[in-house]
Amino acid sequence: MTSALRVILGAAAPLALSVGAGVAVRLAATSLLGNQATAELAAFALAGAVLGPVTAAVAGGLRGLTPFVAPHRDRPAAALPALRDARWLALLLGASGAGVVLCVPLVASAGGVPGEVTAALGVLPPLLAAHVLLLAAGGGANGTLVALGHARQVLWPGLTGTAAEVLLLVALVPRLGVAGAGVALVAGTAVAVAIANGRLARVTGLSGRALWPGRPRPREILRMAGVGLPMSAALVVKFAALAAVAWAAARTGAHGAAAYAILVSLDGPLGLAAFTAGQAAAPEVARAASPAAVRRVNRAALAVAVAGVLAGAAVLGLAGEDVLGLFGSDGRVRAAATGLLPLLTVFSLANACAIVMSASLTGLRRPAWSLGSAVAGYGPLALVAAPVAAAWGLSGLWCALTACAVLVLGLQTWGFVRYSARR
Secondary structure (H helix, E strand, O other): OHHHHHHHHHHHHHHHHHHHHHHHHHHHHHHHHHHHOHHHHHHHHHHHHHHHHHHHHHHHHHHOOHHHHHHHOOOHHHHHHHHHHHHHHHHHHHHHHHHHHHOHHHHHHHOOOOHHHHHOOOOHHHHHHHHHHHHHHOOOHHHHHHHOOOHHHHHHHHHHHHHHHHHHHHHHHHHHOHHHHHHHHHHHHHHHHHHHHHHHHOOOOOOOOOOOOOOOOHHHHHHHHHHHHHHHHHHHHHHHHHHHHHHHHHOOOHHHHHHHHHHHHHHHHHOHHHHHHHHHHHHHHHHOOOHHHHHHHHHHHHHHHHHHHHHHHHHHHHHHHHHHHOOOOOHHHHHHHHHOHHHHHHHHHHHHHHHHHHHHHHHOOOHHHHHHHHHHHHHHHHHHHHHHHHHHHHHHHHHHHHHHHHHHHHHHHHHHHHHHOOO
16 A cells, blocks of 8 residues: 555645645635625625536546546557547536526526625626636646646646636735636636646647647547546536535525635635545556555545545644634624534545545546435435525534535445456
């Protein structure tokens, strides 16, 4: 396991810096909006609850690229057709997702969200739709770099895009509010996508070759979709359920929505190690030649994920009041969030392990099991979110979230044990 852990850490470290910078931006946006107006923070959380499933659909579709690219690490040119197939798939998913994001104000009005929150959305939905289209245009450049063994190259688009977004957040949010956060997100995404594709074009074996989609190959695109779409659907189910939870929190009022937004923002850094370890593990699982090798990679990724959550939870335990103080001075919001930090920790721990298991199943080309686990766990959560919030408020919602995460982890572990034995 030591060598597997070294491989996972070697790939996950640059990914963690890149993704961590993005998480820091989300925290900064939440903090700036929270200090400006509770209604704007609630609107940002509401739009983000819809953006989550949409971006997950695009990202999940592109994760199906990993097991097709990773075996060609020594011959990058052989991975080029698969990359082009993935970009056709991403563009189709991105166009559909952008249309969904544009419908946020209509759904909010029809769904009983308070008028002050709906009004605060402003031009945010069109800006988020532009972000989705740019994300799809990126075509899996970062994932391809990781699968080909160039994880360090992911640092540059991540850090540069983050720097651009932070500068614009600081400059625009005090003046434009939630619209400024949307403009900053679009600009940061555009910078990151351009640099990622530039870095990919310099990889030995790909230099001088066209990376953009050429003539579509329907059979190969469908074959990749067989891996990518179940993963995409699993993420959509998960984030749609989380959107339903955010919707239920919003119906409790602006204070409940704002507290939920803070807790979700804190879950980002807690799950950072799991996300990056999963991304690093998927190509290694795809390349592994035996059940023992697959399980060594999985155990190493789980160790990294658990360590990341526990480290973050220790920080929250020691300085929770100070951390929450960064998100605004509203006493009711801070009190609600403080009382739910223990539940947040348990949820993050189960969710982090589930992320690693899902990535390992993708490496095994068994994403359908992840989809079934997500439907079994998050489907009921979406149905009970509103009545649970009405009966038990935010604490009830987080209890339901935690139970759901534990169930999904159990199902995915069962699937991984079963399919890894057939490697």
